Amino acid sequence: MAASLHHRSSFLIARSAFPALPSASNTEYRRKACLALAYSKALDRVNVLGGNGDEGHTGCVNALAWARDGEFLISGGDDTTVRLWKLDTCHSTSEYPFTSRCVIHTGHTANIFSAQMLPHSWKIATAAGDNEVRVFDVRSALSTTTSFDREVSLSARQSCLRVIRCHSDRVKRVITEESQDAFLTVSEDGTVRQHDLRTPHNCSGSSPCADPLVDLGLELCTLSLSPLTPYQFVVAGDGPYAYLFDRRHSRRTLEARWGSIPGAGQDLTTCVRKFGRTNDAPPREPFRRDHVTAVRMASSNSHEVLVSFSGDAVYLFSTTDDPEIEESMSRKSSASDLHAKVNSLTAKTDINASKVTESHENVVSYDEEEDEEDDDEDAKEDTIQPDVPLVKPRMRFKGARNVATIKDVNFLGPNDEWVTSGSDDGNFFIWNKSSGALHGIYEGDSSVVNMVEGHPTLPLIAVSGIDYTVKLFAPARLPSRFSKMDDADSIIETNQIMRRTRVVSLGSLRAMLGDSAIQVAPGVDIENIRVGVPDCTNQ
Structure with a gap:
């Protein structure tokens, strides 16, 4: 009896020392553990999609997205076509044999910047430089009953369901929600709009466009939301901050309370936080204005946000961090205090610009008159959402060069353990999110890498940029042929120097x-x- 009690006591002690696995199934837990381990290893190029005459893009590839749990890879670019690549193990013995199964001739008249498949559907929404958003149905080309022996070509007439012209400037991103009919778009006209395909709409006087969710009054180029908190989204563009909006905090006015319809352009959401850099961030180059090229909210948690600043680095923020007290206290609602703040910031900007000029006078020359205009713009940008508290970053990921193009930023790994970004040197960088340490540099393009997208379930990364192809990377079994870690110091040093050079x-x-x-x-x-x-x- 005593022995039995002793064994039971030992079992309980051992059980408390090794807690049970998470609520997810053991299989899912092991899958994520294996995926995390795979990303910790060096990567190598395993396939190149396109560049084979008929099968492939004929322009830069600006848009990448995995669809239907990674069954398809969507790409779009300057040639105004969208291609869907499918893993085809029936006709190839290679490890990752993706082939083009469908090409959509979209009818866009300018570069495609974003393409996403709406969840639980065969609908693809595209955003382009012609100010249009288009929605296509590819069910007939990609349904399971269709033979995959050849690529299917679809015209806009055959597949286009809707042409949306609500935006008045270039549309840069499409963001899907947990819906086969509703999605968000962001445009350089400064607005974020929600579209619902269930509602008849033709952007004409008989069916006017609904008010945007956000109208910031500055050019916007990037948008992200977390699937865990879809009521929140982060937006940024031509300015020094990224802005967190919450759709649960709808603005209320006295007119609305009395039954009046809100005026055009009134925000339907509330900005609750701003994300900005610390004071010790690298000084802005005299010829370059503050600009955010990309934001990304984590999918494994509801609070982490990546922000990529043009000419600088990638920063990690958290929506749960307390804002700086002095920042929030310094924001006053009165017009006189706001005017004084603008004048103070303008003076400080002039002083900083002169210091930067002295320290970099041998690097590049610039137009003083143009710089004065930028200073005025900076002061104007600081008046946007002036009462919103500012959150400072947790981590900075440096080494890549983000000057020439609008580069995306992303998390990698099942729990977003890694941070990745493209670079002007043709490489893409991977950092450890916890430590900020550089984990890998890989050659992904002959010129510039803009997009890096990790597969949702496999240790597979799709990369694109100026080349007309899409490169696939996976854990290397042999020494990586495309790793540049041996030259990391010289690459980072060169990027630091080139960051200060005006790109023409x-x-x-x-x-x-x-x-x-x-x-x-x-x-x-x-x-x-x-x-x-x-x-x-x-x-």
């Missing part, structure tokens, strides 16, 4: 040569002068 596109060079007396030497082909980045980076 080929189109800008043509304009400068056309407007000046500069003569090009006979026999010199302007198309082959590598001044900055190709024209297709017009993002």
Whole structure:
């Protein structure tokens, strides 16, 4: 009897020392553990999609998204087509044999910046530089009854369900929600809009566009929400901050309480936090204004936010962090205090600009008049959502160069253990989220990497940029051929130097040569002068 009690006591002690697995099934727990372990290893390129004549894009690839739990990879770009790639193990013995199964000729007249498949459906929403959002139905081409022996080509006439023209400027991102009919878009017209395909709408006078969820009054280019808190989203663009909005805090006015309809442009959500850098962040270059290129909310938790600043680095924030007390206390609602704050900020900006000029006078020259205009714009930007508390970052991930194009930022791993971003040097970087340490540098493009998307269930990463192809990376079984970690120090040093250099596109060079007396030497082909980045980076 005593022995039996002793064994039972030992069992209870052991059980308390090794708690039970999480509520998810043991199989799911092991899958996530294996996936996390796989991402901790070095990666290598396992496939290149496209570049084979008929099967592939003929322009830069700006949009990447995994669909239907990773069964399909969606890509879109400057050639105004959308392609759907499917893992085809029946016709290939390679490890990751993705092939193009459908190409949609969208009818867009400008670059496609974003393409997403709406959940629980075969609908694909696209956003482009022609100010339009289009929705396509690809069920006929990708249903399980269709043969996958050949690529199916769909025209806009065959597949387009809706053309949405609510935005007045280029549309940069489509963000899906847990719905096959509702989704969000963000545009350079400064608005975030929600669209519902169940509601008839033709953007005309007989069916006017609904008020936007957000109208910030500055160019916006990026938007993200967490699937765990879909009522919150982060938006950013041409300014020094990213803004957290909450749809549970709808604005109320006296007119609304008395039954009046809210005026056009009135926000239907409330900005509850701003995310900005610390005072010890690298100084802004004289010729470059503060700009956020990408934001990303974590999918494994409801509070972490990545913000990528142009010309700087990637920063990690949390929506649960307390804002700075002095920041919130300094924000007054009176017009006089706000005006004084603007004047103070303008003066400080002028002083900082002069200091930066002295410290970088040998790096690049710039137009003083243009810089004064930027200072005025900075003061104006600081008046946007002035009463909203400012949250400071938890971590900074540095090394990549984000100057030439609008680069995305992302989490990797089943629990978002890693942070990744493309770079102007043709590489993509991976950092450990907890420590901020650089984990890997990989060659992903011949020029610039813009998009990095991790597969939802496999240790597989899709990468795209200026090249007309999509590269796939997975854990390496042999020494990685595309790892650049051996040259990490020189790559980071070069990126640091190039970050301070003004990037001139080929189109800008043509304009400068056309407007000046500069003569090009006979026999010199302007198309082959590598001044900055190709024209297709017009993002």
